[in-house]
Amino acid sequence: MLTRIALTFSMLVASGLPLASAQTATPSTPAARTVTAASGEVSALAVEISGAVKGRLIDCPAQLKLSTGSVCLYSQNVLPALRTLIRSKVATRAVGAWKTDPADKASSLLLRTGNATISVLLARLSAQETLVILSPLQTQTQAAATRPAMPAGIVKGEPYVLDTDLKGLVTVANLGSGSYRLTSGSTVLTLSSGKRTATLGSGTVELANPAVSDGRNLLIPLNSLRSLGCTLTTAQAGVAVSCGTASATIRPIVF
Structure with missing residues (x-):
């Protein structure tokens, strides 16, 4: 895919369509960038x-x-x-x-x-x-003088992942009324948008930050995946997430 992207980007430049200016500084890793x-x-x-x-x-x-x-x-x-x-x-x-x-x-x-x-x-x-x-x-x-727009309830500077980015790792089901069920193997985490208290199996767990939903997208705090037994490791292209036998590299989004 990278080859196709590079070729397509060259075509974009050749087409004369407006492009953002190239970066001149070396970017930090997505998980830690400010x-x-x-x-x-x-x-x-x-x-x-x-x-x-x-x-x-x-x-x-x-x-x-x-x-x-x-x-x-x-x-x-x-x-x-x-x-x-x-x-x-x-x-x-x-x-x-x-x-x-x-x-x-x-x-x-x-x-x-x-x-x-x-x-x-x-x-x-x-x-x-x-x-x-x-x-x-x-x-x-x-x-720098602009106030960043972010969904209500988001904690600024904290990494989040979209529910769609967890495909193949965690099964996310919308239960309605702002509640969602996250399943990894036999572990089930049920959380509600805007609330830190979640249900883990037959007990409860306090999340560091609440998940946030706008009714269409679900933004899940990256660290909450640990409650499902997933491991998180910083990688060059984002964060390597392993849940059971499945693993993938995800790019968190930070506001």
Whole structure:
């Protein structure tokens, strides 16, 4: 996939679509990075768009040299459908209309949320696969004065994962009324949005931070996975999560 992404990004540059400026500093690892206000806006927007397009957060390949704070999503969807879904989701935050290359292999849209300007890029990887790139266009100095937008109940600076990022690791079931059941093997954790107290098997457990749901997306505190017996290890591309016999590297999202 990395080769396809690199080739697609080269095509994006050649198409003349607006790109965020390349980063000049070496980024810290996703699990420990400190976000600016602008990247906080990007993180919040990525959660919204991920829910709308059923996308999966992935680590942005280093060879793309995106600006600090950029977020990448992988979606099994076609460009026309993504343009419609995203445009409907962002509504009045869009600045102008989508710009698309003649071959319809890439599209870009500028958004303004709070005091941040964000670039949304769509790059076709295959007939049914698309890379979505969200990048802040402000400098960190300009963005520092901006208050980051984040879902209510989120603890700033703490790592979260989306329920969709846990596929293959943990089974997440929506029980309704803000309650969710997380299952790993024979271990079951039932939690409620906005509440630290959760049910673990026949007992209770106090989470360090509550999970947060906006009715569509579920943001789960990364450390709460330990209650399911999962192990967390810092990795170069994020955090390696092992639950039973399953393991995967996940990129946490930090506001």
